[in-house]
Amino acid sequence: MQAQLEKILDKNRNKIQYGNLPTYIPELTKANKDALGIYISQPDGKEFGAGDYGYKFTIQSISKVITLIMALEDWGPAYIFEKVGMEPTGDAFNSMMKLEIVRPSKPFNPMINAGAIAVTSMIKGNSPEEKIDRIMKFFKLITQNPTLEINKSIYMSEKKTGDRNRAMAYFMKDVGVINEDVEGNLDVYFRQCSIEVTCKDISRIGLFLSNNGILKETGEQLINPEYTKIAKAFMVTCGMYNASGEFAINVGIPAKSGVGGGIMAVVPGRMGIGVVGPSLDEKGNSIAGIGVLKDISKELDLSIF
Numbered sequence: 001m002q003a004q005l006e007k008i009l010d011k012n013r014n015k016i017q018y019g020n021l022p023t024y025i026p027e028l029t030k031a032n033k034d035a036l037g038i039y040i041s042q043p044d045g046k047e048f049g050a051g052d053y054g055y056k057f058t059i060q061s062i063s064k065v066i067t068l069i070m071a072l073e074d075w076g077p078a079y080i081f082e083k084v085g086m087e088p089t090g091d092a093f094n095s096m097m098k099l100e101i102v103r104p105s106k107p108f109n110p111m112i113n114a115g116a117i118a119v120t121s122m123i124k125g126n127s128p129e130e131k132i133d134r135i136m137k138f139f140k141l142i143t144q145n146p147t148l149e150i151n152k153s154i155y156m157s158e159k160k161t162g163d164r165n166r167a168m169a170y171f172m173k174d175v176g177v178i179n180e181d182v183e184g185n186l187d188v189y190f191r192q193c194s195i196e197v198t199c200k201d202i203s204r205i206g207l208f209l210s211n212n213g214i215l216k217e218t219g220e221q222l223i224n225p226e227y228t229k230i231a232k233a234f235m236v237t238c239g240m241y242n243a244s245g246e247f248a249i250n251v252g253i254p255a256k257s258g259v260g261g262g263i264m265a266v267v268p269g270r271m272g273i274g275v276v277g278p279s280l281d282e283k284g285n286s287i288a289g290i291g292v293l294k295d296i297s298k299e300l301d302l303s304i305f
């Protein structure tokens with residue numbers, strides 16, 4: 001497996017040059033564009049890492065999957081899906097175009113920024129501090145990594161420049177999707193996106209989802225399996241944004257990308273995969289990371305379809 005992974009990384013390195021680092025969050029331009037790494041965590045305890053699997057990056061949109069299962073545990077699906085839809089948009093992750101076209105107004109799904117901000121606003125807690133504390137605790141538990149931290153400079157950078165997210169959040173307050181504390185809700189969202197991880201951490205989250213919400217280390221059912229099913233279904237239909245259809249055809253496994261360059265993938269019952277490659281394609285997905293997952297899926301016959 002190890003040699004196979006190294007070979008796949010080498011084959012995909014040349015794609016890095018055709019992508020770019022995101023500039024809309026200025027701090028993200030400091031990433032190492034050439035980094036490329038992968039980590040696989042299996043339920044039998046076997047783990048494999050290749051390339052820059054120790055490279056640290058911010059989790060960004062991958063966090064949306066985790067806050068979704070937390071909010072589902074807090075409230076149950078009926079309440080959550082009254083505020084957020086279940087359909088892919090076919091638009092960019094930060095698009096606000098469709099926000100106003102459904103009546104009553106609600107974001108299309110929890111994987112786009114608007115939907116994720118709404119989901120985060122529903123996480124239980126008496127203050128933004130309490131909410132982010134709960135989120136951090138849960139992340140540390142499912143990654144089994146107690147050292148996880150928020151990257152302060154990336155958080156500050158996004159908070160300062162996040163006007164598009166801010167605009168969508170104020171709109172959602174106006175139509176009753178989120179409560180009055182718009183800035184507090186945004187603050188939790190910006191912080192959850194700035195949690196610093198490695199491929200290993202996200203592969204552990206993938207494994208947790210592949211294991212239907214049971215933490216392998218303790219055997220504890222932390223999340224209702226129905227909710228992990230919902231999360232995986234959203235990953236298939238919306239996890240790679242407006243590239244989700246192509247990804248389902250070429251790779252065929254639930255996955256979620258982030259603008260930090262990470263992709264978390266889940267092979268139900270078999271493994272969690274974490275990939276990092278900060279050079280992004282025009283849709284905001286890791287350009288070499290997608291290539292790596294495509295090759296691995298073929299070689300290990302991972303497609304769920």
Ligand SMILES: NC(=O)CC[C@H](N)C(=O)O
Nearest residue numbers: 060061093113193258259
């Ligand atoms: N696609 C992403 O990773 C987007 C997350 C980023 N924090 C944003 O809100 O724009």
